[in-house]
């Protein structure tokens with residue numbers, strides 16, 4: 114609003130005749146309407162509060178960001194309308210402040226709050242020259258920064274991966290070769306020990322067996338590590354997902370028996386063939402099944418279902434292994450995140466990478482204390498488009 118107009122109005126206040134009032138009011142209403150239209154057209158959310166933190170104005174964008182109704186929010190305290198907002202702390206600053214915040218309702222978004230205290234110059238009636246600024250509230254400008262935030266996260270993720278890739282070459286050399294040599298020397302020792310007798314022979318044989326098992330474990334960690342780092346491009350052929358699931362389950366048959374686990378398979382028989390790398394997909398299923406077994410330890414049920422919708426084939430693995438905490442769930446794709454004493458923390462990372470390279474996606478639903486469902490979705494339509502998308506970013 115042109116401040117000149119208001120100033121003049123105030124100056125003439127004593128001289129305004131009744132016929133002018135209507136004109137001025139109309140003019141004011143028009144200008145207010147225009148400003149509101151402008152405020153509602155901009156993308157940024159705008160909220161104005163009074164000195165007590167009560168909302169006096171809120172534009173459409175702000176309503177949308179916080180799931181508010183403009184009319185119902187006017188007069189309410191801002192921290193009542195936006196739960197979890199520490200308005201007291203935010204409104205104490207004398208100058209403008211800018212703060213990034215995550216909101217969870219009505220959608221999970223990141224917002225930048227720019228908060229400016231509003232001051233009005235007041236002239237003391239007796240002494241016109243002496244004026245002071247009185248705080249009358251705050252203006253809050255909200256910017257949705259979700260997209261830029263997510264792309265930053267992606268960059269960090271891929272940089273982590275770059276660092277990992279560098280390390281990988283070193284690890285392969287440094288650990289792979291001595292492991293081989295240890296393996297050969299243990300074999301030699303074993304041969305010599307066979308010629309001994311009695312208790313010493315037994316003890317040595319046991320020690321050798323333990324060392325061998327540890328070497329095998331290390332070897333598999335190194336192999337997994339390298340698979341995570343140096344992905345080979347999938348070699349695609351039309352495959353039957355059910356057959357691959359069955360193969361992966363057969364592969365773990367000895368463990369099923371050892372752990373006394375029941376594996377129930379509900380495999381839909383009319384699934385379309387999918388363009389898959391059979392070995393890679395088998396590794397995916399194997400890693401997921403193995404995690405379920407390790408979560409259930411002994412006795413439990415793993416239910417594997419295959420199904421389809423209009424665009425995807427879904428493969429879900431539901432176990433009774435107690436699930437995981439929200440904290441673990443949020444970290445599960447971090448390289449090396451593991452809750453197991455001998456885990457590599459790379460299993461799910463490999464799973465996700467392979468699934469993505471097939472144009473698919475995965476979801477984990479954890480029911481803490483009960484169990485976990487991991488679902489893999491593989492597209493059977495638009496496959497090429499999706500593959501290109503997944504392939505453009507070399508590190509995910």
Ligand SMILES: Nc1ncnc2c1ncn2[C@@H]1O[C@H](COP(=O)(O)OP(=O)(O)O)[C@@H](O)[C@H]1O
Nearest residue numbers: 404405408436451452456457458459460461485
């Ligand atoms: N089915 C599951 N039930 C409970 N927790 C799981 C399950 N699958 C994975 N997790 C959790 O995710 C972590 C990471 O899994 P993964 O990447 O395969 O690495 P690792 O198995 O070597 O620990 C595991 O340590 C475990 O805490």
Ligand SMILES: [Mg+2]
Nearest residue numbers: 400404460461
């Ligand atoms: Mg694992």
